[in-house]
Amino acid sequence: MAASFLTSAIGLLLLTGMKVDSSYLALILPSQxxxxxxxxxxxxxxxxxxxxxxxxxxxxxxxxxxxxxxxIGASIGTALLNTVAASATAAWLLDRPGAAGATNQAVVHGYAAAVWWAVGILVVAALVAVTLVRVREPGGTGAADGSSGGTAGDVTPLLVH
Known part of the structure; x- marks a missing residue:
């Protein structure tokens, strides 16, 4: 799971470099x-x-x-990240009144700010997965480092035990 969260974080990290004229094939598609x-x-x-x-x-x-x-988590996460994006967009516009093409640039800046937060959330999720998920042998106690040699179906959360 940690590798999956980090893969998602890398995909989002690519999006933080988006500009108004970014290429779909070069930036957005690989990220997605x-x-x-x-x-x-x-x-x-x-x-x-x-x-x-x-x-x-x-x-x-x-x-x-x-x-x-x-x-519920997706709804709260979407609302939170939308608030971050809207706040960053508004702040960008207030700092640059009358800038040429300001609206598009401000929106891209706002989304980039929200994406940075999402990257951080995914990195924390990866750390939680590495810390709290351990592999154990069937019926065994498992090793603290997760190297018990169990099979893929023998994953148990550390919090439960």
Missing amino acids: ILLGLGTGTAFLPAMSLATHGLRPHDAGIASAMVNTSQQ
Whole structure:
């Protein structure tokens, strides 16, 4: 999961260099591919981990809670990043009254500011994943460094134990 979060962060990091006249093929498409690969490969292990080790009759409600948490988290995250973008856009316009092409430049600046925050969030998520997710052998205690030799299905959050 950490590698997936960092892949997404790299994709977003590319977007921080966007200008009004940036090329779609040279900047935006590669960024979106990395972002898609990163988030796509992060969701499967995260969902699997969220329901790992549950009794069968608890799996449905746990899955529903994970889905609800993702929806609420995405809504709050979108609102937060939109606020950052709007504030940075307004600040840019106030600092440069009457600048030529100011609106487009201000909007790009605002989005870049929000993307920097998103990069930071993804890096923190990667650190949390590295710190709190450990691999353990089936029925074993696992090593503190995660090198217990377990299989891919033997991932357990450290917080639970």
